[in-house]
Amino acid sequence: MMAKSELHLGDCRDILPTLPDESIDLIFTSPPYADQRKSTYGGIPPDEYVEWFLPIADELYRVLKPTGTFILNIKEKVVNEERHTYVIELILAMRRRGWLWTEEFIWHKKNSYPGKWPNRFRDAWERLLQFNKAKHFKMFQDAVRVPIGGWAETRLRRLSQNDLVRDESRVGSGFGKRIANWIGRQYVYPTNVLHLATECTNRGHSAAFPEALPEFFIKLFTEEGDTVLDPFMGSGTTLAVAQRLGRNAIEIELLPKYYEQARKRIPLMDCTLF
Amino acid sequence: MMAKSELHLGDCRDILPTLPDESIDLIFTSPPYADQRKSTYGGIPPDEYVEWFLPIADELYRVLKPTGTFILNIKEKVVNEERHTYVIELILAMRRRGWLWTEEFIWHKKNSYPGKWPNRFRDAWERLLQFNKAKHFKMFQDAVRVPIGGWAETRLRRLSQNDLVRDESRVGSGFGKRIANWIGRQYVYPTNVLHLATECTNRGHSAAFPEALPEFFIKLFTEEGDTVLDPFMGSGTTLAVAQRLGRNAIEIELLPKYYEQARKRIPLMDCTLF
DNA sequence: AGCTCTTATGAATCATTGA
DNA sequence: GTCAATGATTCATAAGAGC
Numbered sequence: 001m002m003a004k005s006e007l008h009l010g011d012c013r014d015i016l017p018t019l020p021d022e023s024i025d026l027i028f029t030s031p032p033y034a035d036q037r038k039s040t041y042g043g044i045p046p047d048e049y050v051e052w053f054l055p056i057a058d059e060l061y062r063v064l065k066p067t068g069t070f071i072l073n074i075k076e077k078v079v080n081e082e083r084h085t086y087v088i089e090l091i092l093a094m095r096r097r098g099w100l101w102t103e104e105f106i107w108h109k110k111n112s113y114p115g116k117w118p119n120r121f122r123d124a125w126e127r128l129l130q131f132n133k134a135k136h137f138k139m140f141q142d143a144v145r146v147p148i149g150g151w152a153e154t155r156l157r158r159l160s161q162n163d164l165v166r167d168e169s170r171v172g173s174g175f176g177k178r179i180a181n182w183i184g185r186q187y188v189y190p191t192n193v194l195h196l197a198t199e200c201t202n203r204g205h206s207a208a209f210p211e212a213l214p215e216f217f218i219k220l221f222t223e224e225g226d227t228v229l230d231p232f233m234g235s236g237t238t239l240a241v242a243q244r245l246g247r248n249a250i251e252i253e254l255l256p257k258y259y260e261q262a263r264k265r266i267p268l269m270d271c272t273l274f
Numbered sequence: 275m276m277a278k279s280e281l282h283l284g285d286c287r288d289i290l291p292t293l294p295d296e297s298i299d300l301i302f303t304s305p306p307y308a309d310q311r312k313s314t315y316g317g318i319p320p321d322e323y324v325e326w327f328l329p330i331a332d333e334l335y336r337v338l339k340p341t342g343t344f345i346l347n348i349k350e351k352v353v354n355e356e357r358h359t360y361v362i363e364l365i366l367a368m369r370r371r372g373w374l375w376t377e378e379f380i381w382h383k384k385n386s387y388p389g390k391w392p393n394r395f396r397d398a399w400e401r402l403l404q405f406n407k408a409k410h411f412k413m414f415q416d417a418v419r420v421p422i423g424g425w426a427e428t429r430l431r432r433l434s435q436n437d438l439v440r441d442e443s444r445v446g447s448g449f450g451k452r453i454a455n456w457i458g459r460q461y462v463y464p465t466n467v468l469h470l471a472t473e474c475t476n477r478g479h480s481a482a483f484p485e486a487l488p489e490f491f492i493k494l495f496t497e498e499g500d501t502v503l504d505p506f507m508g509s510g511t512t513l514a515v516a517q518r519l520g521r522n523a524i525e526i527e528l529l530p531k532y533y534e535q536a537r538k539r540i541p542l543m544d545c546t547l548f
Numbered sequence: 549a550g551c552t553c554t555t556a557t558g559a560a561t562c563a564t565t566g567a
Numbered sequence: 568g569t570c571a572a573t574g575a576t577t578c579a580t581a582a583g584a585g586c
Contacts, residue, residue, distance in 0.1 A: 081409045082374050088362035100356050106380055106399050114462040119413055124465035125380050135355045139393055148578080188578070189390050191398035193382050307559055352561065383558080388577040391561050396578090400559080471580050472558045483559095 003225075005239060005249040005266055008274040009259045012231035012252040015274075016059035019250065024063045025138065025226035026247075028214050028238050030073035031056075034086055046079050049086040050093050056231065057094050063229065067138045069221040070099070070131040073107070073209065081119060087127065094131060102137075103130040103192060107213060111197040128194070128217075143219040145187035214238040215245070222247055236262025243270065277499075279513060279523040279540055282548040283533045286505035286526040289548075290333035293524065298337045299412065299500035300521075302488050302512050304347035305330075308360055320353050323360040324367050330505065331368050337503065341412045343495040344373070347381070347483065349400040355393060361401065368405060376411075377404040377466060381487065385471040402468070402491075417493040419461040464490075488512040489519070496521050510536025517544065 008015045031053065034046040044052045060070055076087040091101050105128035115122040196212045214237060218228060224246040230238040233253040242249035243266045253259040263273065282289045305327065308320040318326045334344055350361040365375050379402035386398040470484050488511060492502060498520040504512040507527040516523035517540045527533040537547065 082376055083378060085366060085369065085375070088365060091362060092359060095359065101359070102356055103394055104357060106382070108380070108382065108467050112465060114465075116415060116463045119409075119411070120377055120466070121415070121463055122465040124467045135393070137393065141390065141395070188388070189395055191386060191396040192394070193398045304559085349559070351559080355562080385558070385578075385580040387558050387560070388579080389560060390576060392563090394561075397560070 003243050003246045003248050003270060005243060005251065005271045006274060007233070007239075007259065007263055007271060008250070008252045009254075009256060010252065010274075011254055013056060013059075015252050016056065016063065016231060019059075019063045019229075021062055022065045022068075023227065024229045024250070025065055025068045026218060026221045027060050027064060027068070027070040027229045027231070028073075028217050029071075029230045029232045030209055030234065031232045033075060034077055034084065035079075046077065046084045046086050050090050053090060054093055054097065057090075057099070058097060060229075060231070061098060061133065064133060066134050067136070068133065069102075069137050069139075069217075071105075071217045071221075072129040072131065073126060073213070074129065075123070075126040078120070087129075091129065098133070099131040100133065100135065101129065102132045104128070105130065105192045105194060107209075108193060108195050109198050110195050128213075138221060138223075140220060140223060141189055144190055144216055146190050148186060148188045208235050209237060211237055211241050214241045218242060218245055218247055233262055234258055236265045240265045277517050277520045277522050277544060279517060279525065279545045280548060281507070281513075281533065281537055281545060282524070282526045283528075283530060284526065284548075285528055287330060287333075289526050290330065290337065290505060293333075293337045293503075295336055296339045297501065298503045298524070299339055299342045300492060300495045301334050301338060301342070301344040301503045301505070302347075302491050303345075303504045303506045304483060304508070305506045307349060308351055308358065309353075320351065320358045320360050324364050327364060328367055328371065331364075331373065332371060334503075334505070335372060335407065338407055340408050341410070342407065343376075343411050343413075343491075344405040345379075345491045345495075346403040346405065347400060347487070348403065349397070352394070361403075365403065372407070373405040374407065374409065375403065376406045378402070379404065379466045379468060381483075382467060382469045383472050384469055402487075412495060412497075414494060414497060415463055418464055418490055420464050421461060483511060485511055485515050488515045492516060492519055492521055507536055508532055510539045514539045 032044065034049045035043045064070060074087055074090075076084045078084070095101055107126045107128055109124050109126070112122055112124040194213070194216060196210050198210060214228075214230075218238075218241055222228060225248070227248040227250060228238065228242040229250045231252045233239060233251040235258055236251065236253075239249045239251045239262055251262065253262065263271070306318065308323040309317045338344060348361055348364075350358045352358070369375055381400045381402055383398050383400065386396055389396045468487070468490060470486050472484060488502075488504075492512075492515060496502060499522070501522040501524060502512065502516045503524045505526045507513060507525040509532055510525065510527075513523045513525045513536055525536065527536065537545070
């Protein structure tokens with residue numbers, strides 16, 4: 001399948017209004033975190049972050065299909081030796097605007113550099129907030145299954161007495177299990193904790209995430225031919241993965257430097273430049 | 275050092291007011307989550323959770339030393355196919371009451387129970403919210419350093435009896451295997467992501483956490499002779515670890531069943547019962 | 549000690565049915 | 568309607584025993 005990409009140079013606050021209603025299946029983005037990357041994006045003061053992001057969130061709501069999903073990669077910074085509250089305030093504000101806060105995935109940055117500060121350790125995780133417009137959204141859980149652990153080979157070889165009957169939960173939750181169901185199973189479902197190393201081959205962008213991150217969510221929430229939007233393209237990781245997986249991409253980038261860089265990651269013939 | 279424990283039977287809303295001001299070095303607790311444990315604790319409706327917890331948080335603030343730390347183990351449940359907001363609302367409310375939201379650790383539950391639902395995966399993580407009264411609090415980062423390379427798998431895991439014996443025999447006999455590997459290797463500081471399996475030896479309490487969880491925070495935020503408070507004792511995991519590490523413990527439990535059970539985990543001579 | 553093998557068990561969520 | 572009860576779904580880990 002031929003995937004088509006649109007690359008827009010400019011501020012997403014200007015460009016998002018030009019996109020049609022309910023045309024996007026998945027929004028995956030990692031906006032500039034508050035006061036980070038000040039040298040490149042200017043930096044949004046933490047106290048103004050919600051106010052800055054909400055109009056963008058409203059536009060994202062408009063362009064997303066009713067069955068679509070919005071994944072927001074974000075982490076609050078430390079301000080004045082406290083975790084700032086702009087992320088959790090943003091969640092509450094977006095819910096008031098109609099978004100459903102469906103889930104929160106954790107990205108565990110496996111290879112994060114050891115570090116030590118007087119009052120804290122290395123921050124090795126980021127939030128992947130899932131927002132939806134409706135309770136029933138497109139989701140392809142089978143597309144992100146992972147190989148079953150070595151556990152199964154030994155365990156299933158000979159089933160114990162307990163495994164042959166349904167093992168009822170002891171806490172009265174009604175949640176039991178039947179090991180015999182797993183015979184012949186090759187792949188299992190992941191959890192909401194993603195273990196991924198940070199990208200080592202930094203592409204000159206100060207906040208590159210690994211390709212496995214958008215890949216997981218693109219596979220989980222879209223099928224071939226669907227359209228993925230990233231209003232903060234950066235070095236174009238989401239773009240490259242979408243292209244590789246046969247999804248159309250709409251990408252917006254403020255800075256010409258990154259716009260040019262990302263453009264080179266995909267064939268020009270599959271791409272419309274704005 | 276002789277560690278002394280106080281065990282109180284009753285509602286922490288009644289018992290906390292009897293504790294003196296600024297007498298606690300660390301509060302580590304896992305309160306009943308909203309609507310969970312309904313069969314045992316009654317269950318607090320999610321919409322009333324903040325209102326229920328805030329008076330308790332105020333008392334905890336009063337009894338904590340200015341240099342002390344409050345670690346709150348909590349996770350929001352799914353209500354109506356959305357993550358409920360009572361946890362993040364509680365963070366904001368506690369900040370308005372004077373608490374500093376210093377850090378958020380993640381507990382990744384490695385062996386979380388399997389499950390698959392139409393619109394979500396297994397929830398495999400919980401929050402460990404760190405609150406403080408002041409920007410400068412007691413912290414002993416060296417006490418939780420781990421060998422480079424395998425942080426959860428080796429050091430932080432609760433040492434079994436065999437491991438302890440092996441560890442000691444190394445000094446005299448030159449025996450010991452894994453411990454010996456550490457010699458000459460660099461110790462590094464952990465991150466704010468804790469990889470621990472949920473406790474397999476369930477003690478009849480449906481929400482037992484592994485001993486390594488309070489152990490990490492007790493070592494990090496207290497020294498021998500300090501006092502640890504857990505207003506929701508449950509099966510007494512915090513109590514047992516505090517006693518083992520030579521910290522005094524003040525523990526409160528609502529249900530006689532768990533109170534009796536926890537009492538048996540420590541020597542009667544080290545314990546005052548209320 | 550160091551393997552292998554066995555066994556125990558853990559803060560769930562959603563659709564449907566019944567009161 | 569609204570709310571409560573019931574049914575269906577499905578692994579990874581650590582401790583301990585045995586050799």
